[in-house]
Amino acid sequence: MSEQLVTGHSTSSSSSKYEMQRTGGLMGLPVELQADIFRHMPNLKTAVALRLCCRQLNEVYLANEPSITAALRELLVAPFREYYSLLQRLKFPADSVKTPPALGWPAMTTAACAVLGKTPFAIDVLRHLPYISNSHRHFDITNLDYRCDAVDYSDLDPEELPRKDVEEAWADELQGEQGPEDGDRISNFKHVVMVANTVHTGGVVLLLDTFSGKIFEQFVICGSGVRLPVGEYFASRMERIRKLQLIFINWMDPQDMDDAGIDLEVEYDPGPKDSEGEPASDRDTKELVGWVRHLYRKFGWPGSDYKKEECMKAIADFTSRSPIWRKCMRETDGCINCRKDD
Structure with a gap:
């Protein structure tokens, strides 16, 4: 389906005639097929554009809006569900991911969610998202990215929710930016939800634009990161995690390895690396991260025989012997203490 059909205009008489033929073809389809086209739109923004093409399509949309x-x-x-599942298999504790009932989180009623100031569709998305239990957060155990923790909306706990002024400030900053493509500008604040936040100086904030279907990545110090359709964003990260190009280490921020990653088709032999012994130097971070990558492979990642608990223990034992690894401890007041071992 062309952009002109979705937006309802064209740039020349010849293209206008062509689009009229295309629209006529769409209008000639059975109503159920027209509704199915709406269900297969890439995002709500495109679906709204299509329904505005003509009264008949708008009526089809309204009649089938719930589905x-x-x-x-x-x-x-x-x-989100797939990404959290992968991280749970890699390193998250078994009880860390919370999955909503089929009808969504019961505490997130329409009345209770009014405080968020979001569209009904944005609320419905939040109502059905999985979340991360706060019992493990802030230890860099269930971090999603660099100093980045998922926001939990499931109970609408005021202590968990992002401050509205902070969330709006991030959205306003992004609205003032123009991305590499025209469609990269973030939507109105009422469509945008903060799905991950940072409690550190620096760190990554993730904003989900429920209208365009994109994730907007913001680095607190460095500014804007990627802005991609949510499926593409997480698929890219999952591929890098599987290949151990992005390496998560408890008590530390995830580390990028600037190489092609592991060859998943070749069975890993840990013998040569084990015979070398773990790095003695605490000055070469890449060498130490390379050893952590070795431990992941040694314990079977990404195969079905991966031994997560044994791997996490081996990584924790190794990092405890290395002075450069930052250890984070959560105090009773919820603050973070970060220190280096002497």
Whole structure:
């Protein structure tokens, strides 16, 4: 389906004639097929543009709105579910991911969510997202990225929710920026939800634009990061995690390895690396991270025989012997103490 069909205009008489033929073809389809086209739109923004093409399509949308928005919601929710599942298999504690009931988190009623100031669709997305239990957070155990923790909306706990002024400030900053493509500008604040925040100086904030279906990555110190469709964003990260190009280490921020990653087709032999012994130097971070990558492979990642608990213990034992690893401890008041071992 062309951009002109979605937006309802064209740039020349010849293209206008062509689009009229295309629209005529769409209008000639059975109503159920028209509704199915809405269900397969890439995001809510495109679906709204299509429904505005003509009265008949708008009526089809309204008659099928619950199933259409449910399908569009799943496009946003499924990548989070898959990403959290991968991280839980890699390193998250077994009880860390909270999965909503089929109808969504019961505490997130329409009335209770009014305080968030979001659109009904944005609220519905939040109502069906999985979340991370706060019992493990702030130890860099369930971090999603560099000093980055998932926000938990499931109970609408005021202590968990992002401050509205902070969330709006991030959205305003992004609205003032122009990305490499015209579609990279973030939508109105009411469509945008903060799905991950940072409690550190620096760190990464993730904003989900539920209208365009994109993740906007913001580095607190460095400014804007990537802005991608949510499925593409998490698929890229998952591939890098599987290949151990992005390496998570408890008590430390995830580390990027600037190489092609591991060859998943070749069975790993830990013998040669084990015979070398773990790095003695605490000055070469890449060498130490390389040893952690070796431990992941030694214990079977990413295969079905991966021994997570044994791997996490081996990594923890190794990092405890290395002075450069930052250890973070959560105090009773929820603050973070970061220190280096002497």
